[in-house]
Amino acid sequence: MNIDDIAKLAGVSKATVSRVLNHRPFVREETREKVWQVIRDMGFSPSIIARNLSLKKSQCIGVILPEIETGFYSELLKSMDLEATLRGYFLLVTFSHSARELGWGEKFLHSGMVEGLIVMMPEVSEVMIKNLMKWGRRVVVLNKKFSKPFVPTLNVDDVDASYQLVSHLLQHGYETVGIVTGPKENFDSQERLVGYMKALLDHGKKFDPSLVEEGDFTEISGYEAVERMSGRGKLPRAIFFSNDAMAMGGIRWLEKKGIKIPEEVAVAGFDDVELSKHLRLTTVRIPIKEMGKIAVESVLGIREEREIIVKGELVIRESCGC
Amino acid sequence: MNIDDIAKLAGVSKATVSRVLNHRPFVREETREKVWQVIRDMGFSPSIIARNLSLKKSQCIGVILPEIETGFYSELLKSMDLEATLRGYFLLVTFSHSARELGWGEKFLHSGMVEGLIVMMPEVSEVMIKNLMKWGRRVVVLNKKFSKPFVPTLNVDDVDASYQLVSHLLQHGYETVGIVTGPKENFDSQERLVGYMKALLDHGKKFDPSLVEEGDFTEISGYEAVERMSGRGKLPRAIFFSNDAMAMGGIRWLEKKGIKIPEEVAVAGFDDVELSKHLRLTTVRIPIKEMGKIAVESVLGIREEREIIVKGELVIRESCGC
DNA sequence: GTGAAAGCGCTAACAC
DNA sequence: GTGTTAGCGCTTTCAC
Numbered sequence: 001m002n003i004d005d006i007a008k009l010a011g012v013s014k015a016t017v018s019r020v021l022n023h024r025p026f027v028r029e030e031t032r033e034k035v036w037q038v039i040r041d042m043g044f045s046p047s048i049i050a051r052n053l054s055l056k057k058s059q060c061i062g063v064i065l066p067e068i069e070t071g072f073y074s075e076l077l078k079s080m081d082l083e084a085t086l087r088g089y090f091l092l093v094t095f096s097h098s099a100r101e102l103g104w105g106e107k108f109l110h111s112g113m114v115e116g117l118i119v120m121m122p123e124v125s126e127v128m129i130k131n132l133m134k135w136g137r138r139v140v141v142l143n144k145k146f147s148k149p150f151v152p153t154l155n156v157d158d159v160d161a162s163y164q165l166v167s168h169l170l171q172h173g174y175e176t177v178g179i180v181t182g183p184k185e186n187f188d189s190q191e192r193l194v195g196y197m198k199a200l201l202d203h204g205k206k207f208d209p210s211l212v213e214e215g216d217f218t219e220i221s222g223y224e225a226v227e228r229m230s231g232r233g234k235l236p237r238a239i240f241f242s243n244d245a246m247a248m249g250g251i252r253w254l255e256k257k258g259i260k261i262p263e264e265v266a267v268a269g270f271d272d273v274e275l276s277k278h279l280r281l282t283t284v285r286i287p288i289k290e291m292g293k294i295a296v297e298s299v300l301g302i303r304e305e306r307e308i309i310v311k312g313e314l315v316i317r318e319s320c321g322c
Numbered sequence: 323m324n325i326d327d328i329a330k331l332a333g334v335s336k337a338t339v340s341r342v343l344n345h346r347p348f349v350r351e352e353t354r355e356k357v358w359q360v361i362r363d364m365g366f367s368p369s370i371i372a373r374n375l376s377l378k379k380s381q382c383i384g385v386i387l388p389e390i391e392t393g394f395y396s397e398l399l400k401s402m403d404l405e406a407t408l409r410g411y412f413l414l415v416t417f418s419h420s421a422r423e424l425g426w427g428e429k430f431l432h433s434g435m436v437e438g439l440i441v442m443m444p445e446v447s448e449v450m451i452k453n454l455m456k457w458g459r460r461v462v463v464l465n466k467k468f469s470k471p472f473v474p475t476l477n478v479d480d481v482d483a484s485y486q487l488v489s490h491l492l493q494h495g496y497e498t499v500g501i502v503t504g505p506k507e508n509f510d511s512q513e514r515l516v517g518y519m520k521a522l523l524d525h526g527k528k529f530d531p532s533l534v535e536e537g538d539f540t541e542i543s544g545y546e547a548v549e550r551m552s553g554r555g556k557l558p559r560a561i562f563f564s565n566d567a568m569a570m571g572g573i574r575w576l577e578k579k580g581i582k583i584p585e586e587v588a589v590a591g592f593d594d595v596e597l598s599k600h601l602r603l604t605t606v607r608i609p610i611k612e613m614g615k616i617a618v619e620s621v622l623g624i625r626e627e628r629e630i631i632v633k634g635e636l637v638i639r640e641s642c643g644c
Numbered sequence: 645g646t647g648a649a650a651g652c653g654c655t656a657a658c659a660c
Numbered sequence: 661g662t663g664t665t666a667g668c669g670c671t672t673t674c675a676c
Binding site: 324336337339343344368372373374376 | 668669670671672
């Protein structure tokens with residue numbers, strides 16, 4: 001069953017059926033109604049493939065996902081899906097491994113299967129991106145900073161986000177603010193530490209190494225970090241955990257010791273995961289929904305900026321007592 | 323640049339170019355070489371869209387992802403990507419929300435954008451699936467059991483997997499084996515508990531409720547569960563945690579108390595996440611790679627079975643002392 | 645071996 | 661308003 005069959009059954013030409021299908025004007029109301037009737041009766045749905053060939057588009061956006069998954073990228077993918085679907089686009093997804101091994105660039109970009117490509121691979125190199133760009137399609141890179149802006153990128157300002165959060169704590173008047181960092185070698189962790197130090201500096205506090213503990217982003221490590229901090233003397237008046245999971249571990253330890261939050265120790269996290277709302281945890285939210293939307297808009301050429309940086313958003317709840 | 327241009331440049335007809343592109347026989351070797359030469363020189367890549375229209379296929383498999391993501395589905399998606407790519411297919415991905423709200427069934431299935439659909443939504447209903455099936459494309463449902471097999475499904479045998487694991491511990495001679503379950507209302511958790519009880523029964527042990535603790539699949543909950551277990555008396559000789567995260571929490575607690583693993587308490591988990599290897603944790607692996615492969619084969623009609631059930635795989639490491 | 649020509653199912657000028 | 665027709669870029673049958 002194709003557009004010709006419908007045309008015959010409705011007693012019109014296929015041009016008219018096409019007009020009706022695409023809600024174009026210049027069709028008499030009664031003709032339109034008759035055509036719809038036949039379309040409904042026949043349960044007809046036009047072939048997207050033929051339509052795409054005719055229009056020379058694919059309605060597909062390619063997405064390359066990183067090999068290792070933290071949940072962050074699933075969320076991002078979800079918000080991209082929402083935006084893409086709203087705009088009538090499909091998401092063609094693959095993982096970086098397949099992308100590299102199996103000539104994704106050639107297969108997808110050059111052959112016209114996708115109109116643009118969103119790349120989410122922290123380990124991507126400038127050369128790889130340039131290789132992908134040579135097919136003449138739009139490419140957008142997420143969560144990766146290059147020294148020169150040769151391709152549109154979209155990043156989160158981690159330094160600013162942790163600066164906002166720690167400043168908030170300091171402005172509230174807390175004398176001592178400790179930090180539980182992620183692994184030393186982790187880039188995000190480093191940026192969050194920088195934001196913390198910058199905030200201290202700007203508020204006339206001096207950096208106290210005894211208020212810094214290293215964790216590994218797991219719940220347990222937050223638990224143990226606070227325990228160590230406490231073992232070294234008095235706990236700081238407020239603790240900034242470099243992610244929510246560690247904050248949760250920290251809260252468990254504090255609660256177990258009967259230490260009141262936020263009356264005795266204020267607590268803040270980073271990420272705003274689902275659970276944080278229930279725990280009333282003050283934290284910073286990465287605007288994932290916004291990022292997905294921006295990525296899609298950017299790959300579709302609706303946005304033109306070279307380097308897009310989104311700010312984290314302070315989420316103030318009871319755990320910081322502010 | 324299209325197939326006609328290449329044909330002209332190579333001084334042949336487009337039929338010949340098509341034969342060369344598709345590695346068909348009946349082309350003189352020197353003609354073939356000349357055509358390839360032009361294709362390479364021009365950096366030509368045929369339009370997949372046109373090819374698909376001509377062949378009446380789309381080379382796309384649709385995948386519906388669940389709204390909530392546990393990491394399991396990302397892994398599954400990754401293995402499906404691998405298999406699909408190997409078979410020359412693309413994965414068109416969307417999330418259940420978009421799928422429902424925006425008429426995915428009609429848009430994707432009926433319009434011919436995808437040749438089949440893999441559905442991963444734990445909350446999917448029989449009616450929804452039947453609705454999707456009416457477009458005449460193959461549909462495969464993962465991780466969902468229906469009372470009647472009206473659609474091909476692919477599931478993990480959780481009961482069997484935990485049975486295997488607990489049997490292994492019992493066969494090793496451990497007198498008492500405790501369990502830390504997931505949330506009571508969780509279906510997977512229930513199945514794992516059933517496997518545990520079945521193993522006890524088959525090995526002539528009686529079920530001791532004091533050796534059962536409930537967790538919530540988080541690391542901390544495993545930690546606390548063992549603590550509670552210990553508070554109630556002597557710890558069992560071996561503990562089966564219903565997932566690896568809880569096992570890790572349990573291990574942290576035991577190590578902190580200086581209890582030797584596996585000499586004093588043997589430990590086993592479930593899932594075989596990345597970290598488990600490093601911790602030398604005995605566990606059960608869900609064959610995600612195999613599942614992804616099967617799902618793709620099934621949706622492409624390479625497999626015909628109605629109900630596919632895959633078995634978990636015992637991964638024996640040092641933590642169980644066997 | 646190779647080429648001409650007829651589709652695949654749709655869109656969009658252009659004519660009426 | 662509606663129909664005719666020429667593509668979109670490829671595959672494939674059938675002559676030669």
